[in-house]
Amino acid sequence: MSINDAAHKTVYAAGGPKVIAARLDASESVIRAKANPNDDSRWFYLPEAVELMSLTGDHRILESMADEFGYLLTQIPEEIDSADRALIHMVSDSIKGQGDEANIRRALAGLKSINGSTLRRKINQLQAYLAQVAQAVDD
Known part of the structure; x- marks a missing residue:
C-alpha cells in the first residue's frame, strides 16, 4: 500500500476529514486534500502523520513507509524487557x-x-x- 493510500485509509477509518480536522484543529478541506491519494500537491508532513497515527491508533502510514524501504515492523508489547x-x-x-x-x-x-x-x-x-x-x- 502506498503512503498516500495509507493516509487516506487512516483518515477515513477514523471518521473522515471532518472528525480528523476537529481532532487536529485543522481545516476539513485541508485534511480532505491531504488524505486524497490522487492529489500530489498536498500531503501530511511527518509531525502531522505522527499526530494522526497517535490520535487514531492506526499505524498504516508507518507500516507503508517501512514496507517501501524493505523493513518489517512489529509492535513490541510494553512489558517486554x-x-x-x-x-x-x-x-x-x-x-x-x-x-x-x-x-x-x-x-x-x-x-x-x-x-x-x-x-x-x-x-x-x-x-x-x-x-x-x-x-x-x-x-
Whole structure:
C-alpha cells in the first residue's frame, strides 16, 4: 500500500476529514486534500502523520513507509524487557545470516546485567516456541 493510500485509509477509518480536522484543529478541506491519494500537491508532513497515527491508533502510514524501504515492523508489547529485545534482535540477525559467533558474543555482552537463569529461561521459551513452529511446518 502506498503512503498516500495509507493516509487516506487512516483518515477515513477514523471518521473522515471532518472528525480528523476537529481532532487536529485543522481545516476539513485541508485534511480532505491531504488524505486524497490522487492529489500530489498536498500531503501530511511527518509531525502531522505522527499526530494522526497517535490520535487514531492506526499505524498504516508507518507500516507503508517501512514496507517501501524493505523493513518489517512489529509492535513490541510494553512489558517486554531488555533481555527480550536482545533475543528478538539476535533471532533477527540469525535470519539475516548475521548469527555468527562474534555477533552472538557482542549481543550477550550487552546483557551482562541480566541474570543468567532469567536469560536461560527466556531462551528455553524461545526454543520451545520455535520447536512448535517447526512441528507445524512438518505437519
